[in-house]
Every structure is written in C-alpha cells, then in structure tokens.
Amino acid sequence: MSAPVPTGSSADSVASNPSQPAAAAAAPAALDAPRREPPAATTGAAQLAGQSLTSDREDTKKRVLAALRRFPDFPIPGIQFIDILPIFQDPKIFDALLQVLEAEIRETLGAIPDVIVGLDARGFLFGPSLALRLGCSFVPVRKKGKMPGPCMTASYEKEYGADYFQMQSDAIKPGQKVLVVDDIIATGGSAAAAASLVNQLGGNLVGYLFMIEIGFLKGRDKLGDVPVIALVDSD
Ligand SMILES: O=P(O)(O)OC[C@H]1O[C@H](OP(=O)(O)OP(=O)(O)O)[C@H](O)[C@@H]1O
Numbered sequence: 001m002s003a004p005v006p007t008g009s010s011a012d013s014v015a016s017n018p019s020q021p022a023a024a025a026a027a028p029a030a031l032d033a034p035r036r037e038p039p040a041a042t043t044g045a046a047q048l049a050g051q052s053l054t055s056d057r058e059d060t061k062k063r064v065l066a067a068l069r070r071f072p073d074f075p076i077p078g079i080q081f082i083d084i085l086p087i088f089q090d091p092k093i094f095d096a097l098l099q100v101l102e103a104e105i106r107e108t109l110g111a112i113p114d115v116i117v118g119l120d121a122r123g124f125l126f127g128p129s130l131a132l133r134l135g136c137s138f139v140p141v142r143k144k145g146k147m148p149g150p151c152m153t154a155s156y157e158k159e160y161g162a163d164y165f166q167m168q169s170d171a172i173k174p175g176q177k178v179l180v181v182d183d184i185i186a187t188g189g190s191a192a193a194a195a196s197l198v199n200q201l202g203g204n205l206v207g208y209l210f211m212i213e214i215g216f217l218k219g220r221d222k223l224g225d226v227p228v229i230a231l232v233d234s235d
C-alpha cells in the first residue's frame with residue numbers, strides 16, 4: 001500500500017551498483033611508445049578536470065532535486081506526488097540531466113546497451129533523447145491497448161493502483177542488451193513488469209535507470225541482481 005512521501009529533499013545520493021566496473025575511458029597507448037609518467041602539470045590538469053566533472057554531476061543532482069514539485073494527495077489520498085515536469089521546462093537542466101545520465105550508464109554498465117526500453121508515459125520524456133546520445137534503439141512499453149499488432153502483456157501493481165503493460169512482440173531481438181528507463185521508481189512494480197516483458201521477448205536485461213528513487217518504498221528490492229542506477233533519492 002501507499003505511504004506519503006516525506007517532504008524533505010535533502011539527500012542527493014547516487015544509487016549506482018558499486019560492484020559494476022567503471023568504464024575505462026583512457027585510450028590504449030601505442031604498443032611501441034616508451035613508458036613514462038605524464039608530466040606533473042598534466043596530472044594536475046586531469047585531476048582538476050575530474051574534480052570539475054564530479055562537482056558538475058553533484059550540481060546537476062541538486063538542480064534536479066530543486067526543480068521537483070510535490071503535491072499531497074494526488075492522484076489519490078495518502079500519496080505525495082513528485083512532479084518532474086519542471087525539469088523539462090528548463091533546457092539547461094534537461095541538457096545537464098541527459099549528460100549525467102549518459103555518464104552514469106557508461107560508467108555503471110561499462111558498455112552501451114542495444115536498446116533503451118522506456119516506460120509509458122514519463123519514460124518517454126527522456127528515454128529517446130538518451131538513446132540518441134548513446135546511439136542505441138528506443139522501444140516503448142505502453143499501457144494496454146495502445147499499440148497495434150501482436151503484443152505481450154504483463155499485469156502489475158504500482159504505488160497508487162494496478163495496470164497492464166504491453167510490448168510489441170517483435171520489438172526486441174533475442175539476446176539484445178536492454179536497459180529499462182523510467183522517471184521514478186516507487187514500489188518497483190512498473191519496472192519489474194517491464195523487465196518481465198523484456199525477458200519474455202528474449203532480451204538480455206542489463207540494468208535499470210531512474211531519475212528519482214523513492215527510497216523508503218524499497219522498490220529496487222523487486223528488481224533482481226542487475227545494476228540499478230538512480231540519480232537522486234527523494235527521501
Ligand atoms: O514503482 P511504481 O510503484 O511502479 O511506480 C512508478 C511508476 O508510476 C509512474 O507512472 P504512472 O503509472 O503513474 O504513469 P504515467 O507515467 O503515465 O503518469 C511513474 O512514471 C512510474 O512509471
């Protein structure tokens with residue numbers, strides 16, 4: 001059942017799976033190049049650049065948290081609804097968000113997925129943009145009855161109700177690496193249903209990505225043993 005979301009927006013935690021390898025970005029050195037330490041000035045510059053990337057990322061998380069609006073008792077009594085739409089009204093925040101999400105995917109997965117699966121409807125707001133940045137496909141999971149042709153269906157329960165998700169039966173090729181993307185993970189019911197559809201289609205689920213995690217609902221416990229990236233925790 002539902003519990004109200006705390007009103008505070010203090011923490012800005014990344015909930016990446018720490019067991020995953022970071023993407024090694026450095027290009028391999030030429031085989032016949034002599035080995036030598038980089039000059040101290042280069043090391044210092046690289047460190048500064050790294051620090052600046054980290055602080056940019058923390059800054060983006062703070063801006064995302066600050067942009068959220070909270071509405072009590074929507075869509076039903078007892079739910080505090082987190083409204084993400086202001087993020088998309090500000091192109092600077094939206095762009096910074098995409099940049100950080102892309103970096104989180106590259107670092108956590110260490111590879112680019114073949115397909116981003118976005119969940120109806122708010123996963124459609126940024127899933128296709130992320131797919132373009134990564135150079136991978138975008139495939140939607142939609143609420144039942146919206147798509148033509150043969151579809152697979154999964155029922156699920158979420159924080160404020162129950163519903164059915166569908167995917168077109170040929171949307172994913174067997175073995176494709178799939179990342180499930182959505183705006184918010186609350187109870188995890190929606191994301192778990194999307195994962196079951198991906199599995200039914202023969203996809204290889206490599207992880208999940210959320211902008212926001214409502215941590216106290218412990219939705220990630222439903223998601224099994226793949227990396228779960230959540231940019232900020234709303235608790
Ligand atoms: O973790 P859960 O408890 O499953 O809840 C999370 C889901 O709920 C919201 O979608 P909603 O079904 O309200 O659809 P919408 O995007 O069309 O508003 C949200 O966008 C997630 O998809």
Ligand SMILES: Nc1ncnc2[nH]cnc12
Pocket residue numbers: 005079080081082083158159160184186187214
């Ligand atoms: N509290 C919440 N706010 C916004 N979207 C949600 N989806 C599930 N729970 C939600």
